[in-house]
Ligand SMILES: Nc1ncnc2c1ncn2[C@@H]1O[C@H](COP(=O)(O)OP(=O)(O)OP(=O)(O)O)[C@@H](O)[C@H]1O
């Protein structure tokens with residue numbers, strides 16, 4: 371029963387977010403700020419994780435497929451497909467749920483308990499739209515870049531470690547990357563990214579916006595934001611994969 | 617002028633406000649007083665529309681505030697300034713940005729004009745040369761004053777203050793009280809102040825409403841306070857040794 375209540379108020383909040391934007395120019399400025407805060411500040415973590423994951427996928431595939439009957443391009447192919455299909459969208463999504471989600475929930479939650487949201491409302495500002503819409507636009511717009519970055523860095527990471535450890539040659543790896551490439555996989559990864567960005571931002575904002583109490587509750591909301599957006603990502607990963615790849 | 621009539625508000629069966637009727641006059645500092653938990657903040661939040669009332673009417677001048685459409689409400693809200701118990705400054709914005717915020721949202725002033733207005737308001741509350749500091753970098757009393765500056769930036773017709781001097785030393789409290797009173801008279805605003813501080817009551821209470829367990833128990837001016845024969849009200853007023861002493865002298 372409680373879950374239906376929650377979903378109901380989540381959609382009510384979304385309704386408020388998408389109704390009657392205040393002055394456009396202000397939204398533009400806020401969005402730029404959010405891109406910096408939620409997007410640019412995530413570049414380093416995404417790059418680091420992608421490089422390591424690409425490397426690990428490469429050496430694991432290599433060590434587990436030492437049979438001479440398997441084609442030599444297999445390592446590159448496996449790295450490419452796992453990065454494209456799951457890693458750069460879903461795993462990066464989960465990491466961002468942790469970083470961006472907790473950030474959003476604690477920021478908005480703090481504004482709630484310190485009555486800053488009330489102050490906005492009393493002035494006649496649509497606080498939901500003012501606080502949440504720029505974050506949604508910023509992440510939907512910027513996360514695809516993070517995904518592209520993750521794909522590139524992941525593949526490079528796989529290549530450099532593969533060559534460094536000698537499990538694969540540059541030529542084999544490149545052959546693998548190019549073998550039977552399906553361009554739609556990139557679209558698929560980007561669609562997932564956009565959906566995940568929306569889920570992370572709105573679910574975390576919802577958790578923060580509805581905090582009642584004090585700083586303890588803000589911390590709890592921030593944890594709930596991460597858990598709920600991660601679960602939502604996994605669920606929608608399943609749904610989207612079924613819809614887009616079957 | 618703000619008039620409330622027959623206000624009821626409860627949270628999950630717990631009745632917090634019971635049939636509140638009151639008129640708050642223009643150009644005067646109207647006080648709502650009462651013990652902690654008596655429902656002062658809830659009443660204030662009902663009046664500005666942060667809570668919906670269960671029953672009753674709230675009139676701003678002659679407009680029935682709690683029954684009009686969202687857009688009409690918004691027009692009235694632009695005329696409301698509110699000072700929250702905690703100050704509620706935006707902590708990721710500087711002092712200047714805080715005061716400029718309502719101007720950014722609701723006017724088409726140029727940056728020059730906005731700066732000028734911000735500096736005027738900050739000067740009015742005696743905050744000078746702190747424009748680029750963040751709320752966390754100034755003292756609690758200064759935060760309250762910046763919040764007042766933000767509340768008056770748009771020349772409000774109605775000013776609400778929730779315990780403007782809680783957490784401040786007696787001297788700063790008096791300064792804040794006097795500032796509120798001056799602004800009220802200078803711009804002929806309808807000001808409503810929540811407080812449980814007898815100093816404020818005796819200092820600035822043009823009109824006083826006493827709330828006891830969610831009901832209006834007493835009403836009068838600061839001159840009437842020491843003469844009341846209402847038991848619960850006297851319990852509140854003479855809880856302080858100081859007021860008892862004054863009563864003894866009278
Ligand atoms: N959002 C809410 N949900 C449920 N109950 C509430 C809520 N806000 C206030 N109450 C209850 O309403 C009652 C009155 O609270 P209120 O905050 O108005 O007191 P107050 O007179 O402002 O006290 P103080 O002087 O301590 O600020 C309290 O019993 C409180 O528990």
Ligand SMILES: [Mg+2]
Pocket residue numbers: 656657658701778779810
């Ligand atoms: Mg209160």
